[in-house]
Amino acid sequence: MLVVVVVVLVLAARPAPTKGVSDQRAFALATQLKCLQCVGESVGASQAPLAVKFRQEIDRQLRQGRTDDEILNYFAQRYGRQVLETPPSTGVGALVWVVPVVAAAGAVLVLAATFRRWRREQQGVAPSEEDEALVARALADRRDGDGAAS
Amino acid sequence: MRRAPWIAGIVGVAVLALVVLFATAPTGREADTSGSVVGRLAPALEGTTAAGAPVDLDKYRGKWVLLNFFATWCPPCVAEHPELVKLSQVPGTPVQVVSVAFDDPADKVTTFFAEQGGDWPVLVDGTETSTLDYAVVKLPESYLINPEGKVSQKLVGGITAGEVLEIVGAEQ
Amino acid sequence: MNRALGLGGLVLGLGGAFLGICAVLVGLRSGRKELVRLSRPYAGVVLFGAVLSVVAMQRGLITRDWTLKYVAEHGSSTTPPLYNVATMWSALEGSILLWGLVLAGYTVAVATKFRKRLEDPLVGWAMVVMFVVCVFFFALMLTAANPFRGNLPPPGYDGPGPNPLLQNHILMAFHPPMLYLGYVGFTVPFAFAIAALVTGRVGEGWLVETRRWTLFAWGFLTAGIILGSWWSYEVLGWGGYWKWDPVENASFLPWLTGTAYLHSVMVQERRGLLRVWNLSLLCATFSLTILGTFLTRSGVVESVHAFSGGAVGPILLGAFAVVVLVSVGLVGWRGDQLRAPGRIDSPLSREGAFLANNVLFAVFAFVVLLGTVFPLVVEALNGDRLTVGVPYFNRMTIPIGFALLTLMAIAPVLPWRKASGELLRDRLWWPAWAGVAAVVLGALAGADGVAPLLAFGLGGFAAGSAVRQLVLATRRQGVRGLVGRANGGMVVHLGTIVVAVALAASGSFIRTAEFELRPGASAVIAGHTVKYLGSRSVDRPNRVELRARFQVDGGKVFEPRLNKYRLTGQTIGTPSVRVGPLEDVYLALTRAPGTSNPAVGVRVIVQPLVVWLWVGGMVMVLGTVLSLFPGRRRNPLDPVSAPPVPEAQEAGPEPSGAGAVTA
Numbered sequence: 001m002l003v004v005v006v007v008v009l010v011l012a013a014r015p016a017p018t019k020g021v022s023d024q025r026a027f028a029l030a031t032q033l034k035c036l037q038c039v040g041e042s043v044g045a046s047q048a049p050l051a052v053k054f055r056q057e058i059d060r061q062l063r064q065g066r067t068d069d070e071i072l073n074y075f076a077q078r079y080g081r082q083v084l085e086t087p088p089s090t091g092v093g094a095l096v097w098v099v100p101v102v103a104a105a106g107a108v109l110v111l112a113a114t115f116r117r118w119r120r121e122q123q124g125v126a127p128s129e130e131d132e133a134l135v136a137r138a139l140a141d142r143r144d145g146d147g148a149a150s
Numbered sequence: 151m152r153r154a155p156w157i158a159g160i161v162g163v164a165v166l167a168l169v170v171l172f173a174t175a176p177t178g179r180e181a182d183t184s185g186s187v188v189g190r191l192a193p194a195l196e197g198t199t200a201a202g203a204p205v206d207l208d209k210y211r212g213k214w215v216l217l218n219f220f221a222t223w224c225p226p227c228v229a230e231h232p233e234l235v236k237l238s239q240v241p242g243t244p245v246q247v248v249s250v251a252f253d254d255p256a257d258k259v260t261t262f263f264a265e266q267g268g269d270w271p272v273l274v275d276g277t278e279t280s281t282l283d284y285a286v287v288k289l290p291e292s293y294l295i296n297p298e299g300k301v302s303q304k305l306v307g308g309i310t311a312g313e314v315l316e317i318v319g320a321e322q
Numbered sequence: 323m324n325r326a327l328g329l330g331g332l333v334l335g336l337g338g339a340f341l342g343i344c345a346v347l348v349g350l351r352s353g354r355k356e357l358v359r360l361s362r363p364y365a366g367v368v369l370f371g372a373v374l375s376v377v378a379m380q381r382g383l384i385t386r387d388w389t390l391k392y393v394a395e396h397g398s399s400t401t402p403p404l405y406n407v408a409t410m411w412s413a414l415e416g417s418i419l420l421w422g423l424v425l426a427g428y429t430v431a432v433a434t435k436f437r438k439r440l441e442d443p444l445v446g447w448a449m450v451v452m453f454v455v456c457v458f459f460f461a462l463m464l465t466a467a468n469p470f471r472g473n474l475p476p477p478g479y480d481g482p483g484p485n486p487l488l489q490n491h492i493l494m495a496f497h498p499p500m501l502y503l504g505y506v507g508f509t510v511p512f513a514f515a516i517a518a519l520v521t522g523r524v525g526e527g528w529l530v531e532t533r534r535w536t537l538f539a540w541g542f543l544t545a546g547i548i549l550g551s552w553w554s555y556e557v558l559g560w561g562g563y564w565k566w567d568p569v570e571n572a573s574f575l576p577w578l579t580g581t582a583y584l585h586s587v588m589v590q591e592r593r594g595l596l597r598v599w600n601l602s603l604l605c606a607t608f609s610l611t612i613l614g615t616f617l618t619r620s621g622v623v624e625s626v627h628a629f630s631g632g633a634v635g636p637i638l639l640g641a642f643a644v645v646v647l648v649s650v651g652l653v654g655w656r657g658d659q660l661r662a663p664g665r666i667d668s669p670l671s672r673e674g675a676f677l678a679n680n681v682l683f684a685v686f687a688f689v690v691l692l693g694t695v696f697p698l699v700v701e702a703l704n705g706d707r708l709t710v711g712v713p714y715f716n717r718m719t720i721p722i723g724f725a726l727l728t729l730m731a732i733a734p735v736l737p738w739r740k741a742s743g744e745l746l747r748d749r750l751w752w753p754a755w756a757g758v759a760a761v762v763l764g765a766l767a768g769a770d771g772v773a774p775l776l777a778f779g780l781g782g783f784a785a786g787s788a789v790r791q792l793v794l795a796t797r798r799q800g801v802r803g804l805v806g807r808a809n810g811g812m813v814v815h816l817g818t819i820v821v822a823v824a825l826a827a828s829g830s831f832i833r834t835a836e837f838e839l840r841p842g843a844s845a846v847i848a849g850h851t852v853k854y855l856g857s858r859s860v861d862r863p864n865r866v867e868l869r870a871r872f873q874v875d876g877g878k879v880f881e882p883r884l885n886k887y888r889l890t891g892q893t894i895g896t897p898s899v900r901v902g903p904l905e906d907v908y909l910a911l912t913r914a915p916g917t918s919n920p921a922v923g924v925r926v927i928v929q930p931l932v933v934w935l936w937v938g939g940m941v942m943v944l945g946t947v948l949s950l951f952p953g954r955r956r957n958p959l960d961p962v963s964a965p966p967v968p969e970a971q972e973a974g975p976e977p978s979g980a981g982a983v984t985a
Contacts, residue, residue: 023834023835024833024834027834031712032713034709034711036287036288037287037288040565040567040568041560041565042565042711042712044560044834045558045562046560047559047895047912049221049252049253050286050287052253052912053278053281053282054282056278057278057279057282060278074282075282078187078282078283078284079285079287080285080707081706081707081708081709082697082707083709084708084711085709085710085711085712085713085714086711086713086714087696087709087710087714088708091706092700092703092704092706093700093706093708095696095699096692096693096696096710096714097714097718099692100685100688100689100692100718103685103688104681104685107681107684107685108681111669111681115666115669115674118665118666118667159650159654161602161646161650162647162650162651165642165643165647165650166643168695169639169642169643255918
């Protein structure tokens with residue numbers, strides 16, 4: 001039944017027809033810029049005078065046919081790197097992208113190596129028939145044949 | 151797990167580093183946030199006053215200019231205004247004040263200057279991009295432009311006439 | 323009067339906690355049980371002190387006692403009653419007071435729950451840790467964050483009232499207490515973890531003792547976070563509910579490590595593995611609550627709801643360092659005793675899946691923590707200013723979210739020890755089809771883009787697995803198949819999946835537009851017509867409201883507002899939302915109509931499935947409540963090394979907890 005709920009949820013997720021492509025683009029761009037007059041809000045979210053000005057400028061430049069990157073650069077040149085919500089992919093700033101990926105990869109590698117070592121060590125000690133019979137009897141005692149519950 | 155003490159050590163060092171980082175981090179972000187125009191040639195600024203007269207910043211080349219971004223709806227700007235008046239009235243002042251209204255209709259600006267005094271060029275129109283060119287963040291903000299047309303300083307928040315004259319005096 | 327009462331309460335709390343530490347420590351050392359048993363009355367004293375202070379603060383707020391600095395700075399005679407109560411947690415000192423109250427409550431709850439074995443060193447040490455945390459917070463309130471500072475008000479004084487944003491929606495009265503019940507609740511398992519390390523009883527006993535406490539805290543933290551995002555949605559006026567703001571991250575970090583712990587603890591209970599890891603997770607969760615409080619209360623990182631706090635920052639930072647160093651030191655010291663008695667046989671097993679879950683949650687928490695503090699790191703390194711904003715967090719965490727959904731689909735059907743491919747194929751057959759069906763339906767409904775479709779597919783897959791487990795359990799055990807940790811956990815999974823699907827849909831298919839409309843004019847966005855009917859002004863004691871009337875799709879009329887607060891002059895909007903099961907139409911005013919220009923500025927946002935975020939959150943809390951009830955009796959074969967009377971602790975659910983969660 002809950003599958004049905006999920007299905008219904010998904011059903012609802014049809015994209016609504018857009019009013020104008022550039023309008024969506026303008027808001028998408030605005031959310032890429034930080035509102036320097038506010039705390040912790042993007043230009044897209046804020047109604048601060050500066051944010052409104054930024055959005056007007058984005059609109060103006062979109063009408064002139066500028067690309068997204070050009071527009072973002074326009075603001076970054078004037079207000080500095082911090083106006084961009086996305087941290088840079090070069091220099092020290094790139095660490096914020098690299099470090100988690102390296103850490104995750106490292107964790108997976110360590111785990112994989114540990115499992116391999118465990119399996120190697122385990123091959124030496126195979127359970128005897130008596131052990132297996134013991135385990136089978138113990139398992140039979142349990143109502144849980146499925147392993148579903150903890 | 152023989153590695154436990156090792157891991158403990160690594161975590162300890164990492165935390166220590168984090169603590170040092172926070173302890174040394176400057177709090178408050180009042181300092182100039184970009185300063186990218188400071189030291190560079192002042193971006194072009196052209197517009198019209200409330201009366202419709204054109205103003206071009208280049209016309210003031212050879213003089214010190216205090217370019218002031220303000221709005222009549224911004225309380226600190228209102229508080230700063232008497233200082234600007236004072237600065238413009240210093241006899242033989244070396245500094246020309248030029249104001250740019252931020253997001254403010256012409257009639258309000260006219261009324262404001264009529265009530266509060268002050269007689270210098272105030273741009274109300276045609277300045278849409280100059281606010282962005284100068285990277286204005288919080289009003290009021292002032293840019294001190296030297297006779298060569300370079301931005302010598304960015305002054306965030308309300309200025310005082312004495313402060314401006316002192317900077318100009320020191321640089322001359 | 324209020325000031326004396328409040329300060330008296332704080333001193334009482336501090337003294338009670340301090341004497342409690344002394345009594346228990348001396349008692350444990352000398353073996354005098356009557357001294358150790360004093361921890362319960364002392365806990366009562368701490369709670370009494372905290373209640374006294376809170377009463378004094380509330381009395382001060384209600385009677386507008388301007389001689390209290392806190393009331394003078396954050397109260398006002400025009401604040402409506404409900405928000406007047408909530409003013410207590412609308413600024414730094416008062417919120418620490420709330421923290422102290424909740425902490426004292428938990429201390430008493432622990433002392434009451436374990437009243438029969440207070441002299442057990444494990445419980446005794448846990449009480450000591452609770453008392454130490456109490457001492458810290460009460461001392462903080464008596465020094466750097468004193469809510470009862472005096473004030474000499476000029477005659478006729480009236481305060482400014484709380485931040486307008488915080489008196490704009492009723493959720494503000496409930497979200498912070500919920501969050502604090504969650505935050506502070508993690509002190510209990512942390513106290514037992516430290517106690518286990520100190521006493522050397524690092525077996526599974528303390529885990530069993532605290533598992534309900536952890537679930538309880540986790541449930542409240544979940545509810546607090548969901549209510550917080552609901553508040554953002556209803557108040558902030560941009561149609562968003564989560565923006566990776568440092569304060570949000572601060573509440574999310576302990577949630578992540580707490581969630582990781584709730585999973586990995588099962589591996590330890592069942593197999594005795596991952597002991598160091600579980601201890602670390604609990605210590606991390608607790609220290610992250612302290613770090614979060616520091617980050618948001620010290621002004622180090624900027625955030626919407628940051629309170630600047632003077633000397634509080636360094637003190638909290640010091641506390642964070644002490645907590646981490648003590649935990650790390652204790653874990654290192656007990657390292658040899660924490661050696662696991664076994665190992666994981668195969669990565670394709672329940673325990674392997676839990677391990678993968680923990681890696682994912684740990685990476686998730688790391689990404690969030692790094693993103694939050696990274697601007698500071700860079701500034702310290704080379705003075706550059708940069709921003710780590712929403713695009714970063716989305717790009718980094720969405721893949722982790724996908725991995726977690728995948729795991730959520732596979733892990734519940736995996737047996738312990740080892741699984742075969744055949745078994746997996748057999749058990750995942752229907753869930754996989756559910757996933758395929760979800761994708762097909764999503765595509766038929768017109769959803770495009772890889773990410774949302776993938777989210778729907780994985781959501782359907784995971785929901786299939788959860789439903790399969792629930793169906794099997796209810797078939798076997800009837801209604802009891804819905805309670806207990808494993809089954810309640812599946813209900814929590816379903817809630818999480820609903821939230822994930824709603825996140826994917828609302829994030830991917832949002833439509834925003836801004837309009838300027840004259841009375842009678844309409845705008846069309848995403849197939850919806852919004853007609854502006856006119857506006858009127860309503861006077862309230864604390865603000866003037868501009869109410870604009872909009873008719874959506876020719877039906878009901880909605881009234882978004884702009885509230886101008888009299889005292890501060892700030893203008894804060896209150897959006898109005900047409901909530902629907904399929905999509906919300908969100909209206910927020912951007913500009914009031916003026917004399918020269920009668921047009922009103924409005925932002926219209928059409929966002930699908932938003933309401934399911936809150937529904938999913940409620941399902942998660944419901945699942946947590948179900949998990950709190952005892953499930954099947956513990957299997958005697960399970961490794962349980964709790965020394966004394968573990969069965970006694972299995973008695974009944976905590977009625978207060980269950981009631982409070984559903985309330």
